[in-house]
Amino acid sequence: MIRVEGLTRNFNGRTAVDDITFEVDEGKIFGLLGPNGAGKTTTVRMLCCLIKPTSGKAMIGGYEIDKDPIKIREIAGFLPESPGLYGELSARRNLEFYAKLYGMPRQKREENIERFLKMLDLWERRDDPVGTFSKGMQQKIAIARSMIHEPKILFLDEPTAALSPDSAKVVRDFIVELKHEKRTIFLCTHNLYEVERVCDQIAVLNTKLVAFGSPRDLEKKFGSTKTEVQLKKIDKRMTDAVKRLKHVKNVKILGNKLIVDTEDPETANPAIVDAIVKHGGKILYVTRTAHGLEDAYLKLVKKDEV
């Protein structure tokens, strides 16, 4: 659905995006991760035909970005970093305006406006000026706007940035629901938790593409996989026993919690549990740390900067 080959963009001698190549399959949620200034927004703008690449090619839904910009804009939806709504107009009028620019027939337009506003819990406020809405509500309207013409591909630039946790959850759930409708989602984000939750494929961008794969692949390949064992009470014999195990690389103690860095958690974890129980430990929880992808990301970005 999205094929990018050697895409490069320079601004006055500075390279913002450097020779990136990747592919995103139809119906997948793809996350583009990267620090500030890594070129994420520039990449999305090139793929949405808003700016031209200096070199390289990209195909969106079978159309080339430099040859068929209008066709691409017809099949793609775009949510920029700022909602950019017309604050003086109502929610319904904002959506109607865009639906008309996408050439939607009246009945379908009305149906979609109602459907998306209801889906995002904003139907009751449909006639209120969006300038009176909260940030979260405005972001929801902006998402509905990007979806109003039912695009095959949706580009979302930081869709949950600056949203409260409950609003961010509504947006995330909505993104997952779109995946079930077989839409391809291209998500630019800093939010690793979001990526882990919703993305099938991710790429880490730091001007160049430094990694590509599933979140699990990247976590395995570049992250350190840690296991947290919450004990009722901890003592030195248990820690020593765990440290002696074959696949254990490092053990940290945090209160009554052991944080164990392993090479292969699926092999090491049963042995860790056995060793603790054998030495009289009472285990309350065993969990995988939520920092695997974060470690991988930080390692990748740092490695690339060196």
Place this chain on the structure above:
Amino acid sequence: MRFDRVWEIAKKDMASVRKYKYVLYGVIAMPLIFAIVIPFATIYPMLTADISSNGNMPVVVPPGMDVRQTMVIWMSNMAVIMFMILPAFVPSVIASYTFVGEKINKQLEPLLATPTTDMELLIGKALGAFVPAMAVTFASFVGMMTVVDIMTFQLFGYLLLPNLLSLAVLLVYSPLVALLSTSWCVFVSSKVSDMRAAMQLGPVAIIPILGFYFLFLSGLLVLDWLVLLIYALVLALASLGVFVLSKATFRREEILTKWK
């Protein structure tokens, strides 16, 4: 070109303008001046002045008319000619908001991501300023015509306006002036990156129109049909030229990447 989309852009801009009070007041203030203040200030003194005592007044009086009637007709024609200027003011207020305002409010990026062409965007934006300009001009003209006819009916015994000149001004020159001003303001708005610059550069389109008005007022230019025809052609060509320039220099990319 898809006119439904062009009209939608224009309609949205007109709706937005109605909500901005400072723009709305600017649009309303001008017609009040043109419809009421100018005819009163120019024609009323002619109706009340003691013209017979001013024997040195160099007025060529057409047969069948007296000096007062001649002066009143001249003044009402002056007021009519002012309607060549009015349509130039309104777009400068509205179109300054067009691209610059949308960029400042970050509304331009999603708009540029829609499948509208550059031509559709530019014409839509121009139409969004042109239609209110013409509406205001027509409304003001009706107001001015009413004021002038009420003031002068007793003197002439017939309605002075509309006359041939006023119809030509209203139906030919006002639209052309509005077109020139709109094209210029959309061009300026797509080039500068802050609202104040757009508002300051917008009225530049009025300068050549004012120049024509003062040439006529000073007597350097005689108001005859050949002059008016040439003027209409100049306006039409200038409007077209500015619009072609807007289209040729419109860069979505620059608007997104160079404006901060």
